[in-house]
Amino acid sequence: xxxxAGHILxxxxxxxxxxxxxxxxxxxxxxxxNSIYIVMVFISLFxxxxxxxxxxxFEPEGVFQSDLYKTITVIAPAYNEEVNIIDSVETMMxxxxxxxxxxxxxxxxxxxxxxxxxxxxxxxxxxxPVYSDLPHRKINKTYRSARYDNLIVVDKENGGKSDxxxxxxxxxxxxxxxxxxxxxILEPDALNKMLRAFVEDKKLxxxxxxxxxxxxxxxxxxxxxxxxxxxxxxxxxxxxEYLRSFLFGRVGWDFFNSLFIISxxxxxxxxxxxxxxxxxxxxxxxxxxxxxxxxxxxxREQKEEYRIRYIPEPVCWTEVPENWLDLSSQRNRWQRGLxxxxxxxxxxxxxxxYGRIGNLTMPYFFFIExxxxxxxxxxxxxxxxxxLTFGVYETFVVLFLSVSILLGMMLSISSLISEEATFRRYxxxxxxxxxxxxxxxxxxxxxxxxxxxxxxxxFDYIRGKRGWGSIQRQxxxxxxxxxxxxxxxxxxxxxxxxxxxxxxxxxxxxxxxIYLLLKLMFQF
Numbered sequence: 001x002x003x004x005a006g007h008i009l010x011x012x013x014x015x016x017x018x019x020x021x022x023x024x025x026x027x028x029x030x031x032x033x034n035s036i037y038i039v040m041v042f043i044s045l046f047x048x049x050x051x052x053x054x055x056x057x058f059e060p061e062g063v064f065q066s067d068l069y070k071t072i073t074v075i076a077p078a079y080n081e082e083v084n085i086i087d088s089v090e091t092m093m094x095x096x097x098x099x100x101x102x103x104x105x106x107x108x109x110x111x112x113x114x115x116x117x118x119x120x121x122x123x124x125x126x127x128x129p130v131y132s133d134l135p136h137r138k139i140n141k142t143y144r145s146a147r148y149d150n151l152i153v154v155d156k157e158n159g160g161k162s163d164x165x166x167x168x169x170x171x172x173x174x175x176x177x178x179x180x181x182x183x184x185i186l187e188p189d190a191l192n193k194m195l196r197a198f199v200e201d202k203k204l205x206x207x208x209x210x211x212x213x214x215x216x217x218x219x220x221x222x223x224x225x226x227x228x229x230x231x232x233x234x235x236x237x238x239x240x241e242y243l244r245s246f247l248f249g250r251v252g253w254d255f256f257n258s259l260f261i262i263s264x265x266x267x268x269x270x271x272x273x274x275x276x277x278x279x280x281x282x283x284x285x286x287x288x289x290x291x292x293x294x295x296x297x298x299x300r301e302q303k304e305e306y307r308i309r310y311i312p313e314p315v316c317w318t319e320v321p322e323n324w325l326d327l328s329s330q331r332n333r334w335q336r337g338l339x340x341x342x343x344x345x346x347x348x349x350x351x352x353x354y355g356r357i358g359n360l361t362m363p364y365f366f367f368i369e370x371x372x373x374x375x376x377x378x379x380x381x382x383x384x385x386x387x388l389t390f391g392v393y394e395t396f397v398v399l400f401l402s403v404s405i406l407l408g409m410m411l412s413i414s415s416l417i418s419e420e421a422t423f424r425r426y427x428x429x430x431x432x433x434x435x436x437x438x439x440x441x442x443x444x445x446x447x448x449x450x451x452x453x454x455x456x457x458x459f460d461y462i463r464g465k466r467g468w469g470s471i472q473r474q475x476x477x478x479x480x481x482x483x484x485x486x487x488x489x490x491x492x493x494x495x496x497x498x499x500x501x502x503x504x505x506x507x508x509x510x511x512x513x514i515y516l517l518l519k520l521m522f523q524f
Contacts, residue, residue, distance in 0.1 A: 049422060104152070104182070214319050294345065
């Protein structure tokens with residue numbers, strides 16, 4: 001027995017050393033990823049402040065008086081959107097934009113979406129000219145509105161969002177088109193601010209705007225009158241997540257001129273550039289990302305100068321899921337869309353012909369965003385096994401929690417600080433304190449669940465799942481109170497001091513927690 005143990009022990013020690021090395025790989029991964037995110041947030045903060053200073057002396061209305069003005073069509077695909085469709089279309093018709101055209105594409109809805117559109121907007125069947133031949137499913141009928149002469153409605157067979165967008169592009173000849181979800185609300189001056197970017201940069205072929213969460217906001221006369229945080233637990237967690245990932249993350253990529261994603265909820269594209277690139281891929285579940293990647297690839301291969309940008313000032317408000325089932329379906333689809341875009345354009349990976357897109361952006365999205373859920377889930381399983389075997393005071397446990405949980409809290413809180421320093425959309429002290437609490441809670445379960453959804457999305461893609469799934473809409477709640485003027489936030493110095501003291505206190509919590517954990521560890 002002793003001889004047997006003598007043979008086994010060296011292998012056991014070697015195995016334990018091997019496991020210890022794996023543990024350090026997980027720690028290094030979480031530290032590097034969260035550190036990159038934090039750096040991106042602060043790069044975005046200074047970049048946004050620079051843009052705000054620049055645009056503060058620019059009058060967007062001036063472009064409408066010049067020859068540089070570009071015409072635009074808003075294309076809104078709609079599938080089973082009976083809850084929000086009237087509010088959304090009415091909001092779009094209130095946009096402060098000269099010569100605006102709106103094309104609503106009913107993508108074979110099975111609910112009352114088409115019926116509501118016909119009745120509310122007094123649609124009449126009419127022949128609408130076709131200007132391009134991007135592929136799409138059969139068109140049933142086309143309509144014009146008796147109430148708005150710039151509203152066109154296309155009724156077609158169901159083919160998915162990308163198929164509906166291709167159909168919408170074919171029915172317009174404007175310089176630009178804006179892709180927007182039918183359940184979203186654009187701020188009245190959003191298109192003006194986006195136009196400014198296209199006027200300033202002749203090489204710009206696409207631009208994305210920020211998408212914020214409309215749940216909880218006060219809406220009157222089809223317009224956001226008061227910004228507030230959502231009432232539901234899940235939507236509040238997503239508010240923090242949107243700030244971290246979809247605002248400051250994408251601004252950071254814009255700073256490096258390497259933007260990879262423009263949200264399908266709000267993006268503006270040069271129509272001719274998209275047609276040259278072949279339009280939207282009809283068999284992709286991540287059509288928004290896939291189109292942006294293909295535009296990068298197309299213009300790099302054509303050796304033409306181009307720009308794709310993210311403009312953080314124009315705002316689109318959208319409704320987010322408020323139940324776990326719908327949210328899991330959405331995040332699963334996002335991950336499958338990412339996998340699909342990377343696979344379709346794998347030839348760009350580490351290919352010098354595609355510049356920083358091939359050498360920096362593609363590898364980042366592959367190793368961090370695509371493989372990230374797999375590495376993180378393995379890390380959590382490894383953490384559980386270490387705790388069950390050695391206890392919670394093992395060095396690995398403390399370091400892992402520090403780089404995954406506490407650094408994650410620092411990242412979320414730094415995003416809130418940056419939001420308060422730039423846009424201040426959630427200005428009341430009550431909202432800021434509430435979001436800070438959720439920035440902490442987000443890292444204690446929600447991000448881990450989100451990682452599982454993305455992890456599952458990777459394997460669903462490998463298994464060939466391509467469906468979109470469905471999300472239950474609650475609908476925008478219109479205020480019954482009469483319209484009130486929006487009050488500017490107070491700028492009293494005492495309020496600023498109180499906020500500054502609050503953020504200084506909050507920003508010290510994660511480092512202090514790391515210090516206490518380390519001290520606790522070395523006591524045992």
